[in-house]
Amino acid sequence: MDQDDHVCLCFHVSKRKIVSYCRREKPPVASLISECLSAGTGCGWCVPFLKHLHKQTLAGDPNPDISGSPSDYAKRRATFRKTGQRDTASASDSNTDTATDTDTSV
Numbered sequence: 001m002d003q004d005d006h007v008c009l010c011f012h013v014s015k016r017k018i019v020s021y022c023r024r025e026k027p028p029v030a031s032l033i034s035e036c037l038s039a040g041t042g043c044g045w046c047v048p049f050l051k052h053l054h055k056q057t058l059a060g061d062p063n064p065d066i067s068g069s070p071s072d073y074a075k076r077r078a079t080f081r082k083t084g085q086r087d088t089a090s091a092s093d094s095n096t097d098t099a100t101d102t103d104t105s106v
């Protein structure tokens with residue numbers, strides 16, 4: 001995913017904004033990313049990805065990222081919005097922590 005691709009599609013919040021927010025504010029929990037242009041407070045799709053970027057950024061990763069293309073990301077989000085279910089690729093492809101993290105609030 002490129003820097004200006006949107007992670008939170010509900011509020012059009014880019015990866016760049018999320019990573020910059022995490023680097024600047026160092027929020028102790030990912031849920032505080034919601035203070036960054038309301039990211040994660042809409043449909044909920046991006047929450048595991050916000051957590052993933054939060055974890056990577058606070059660990060000092062120089063290039064926090066989400067794998068996959070923006071179009072695939074948007075398609076999977078559309079499916080999520082229709083069905084309320086995440087496809088199994090969402091967790092494995094993005095290297096998110098959804099398998100062990102049950103807190104979906106942001």
Ligand code: FES
Nearest residue numbers: 009010042043046
């Ligand atoms: S994509 Fe972020 S809340 Fe819907």
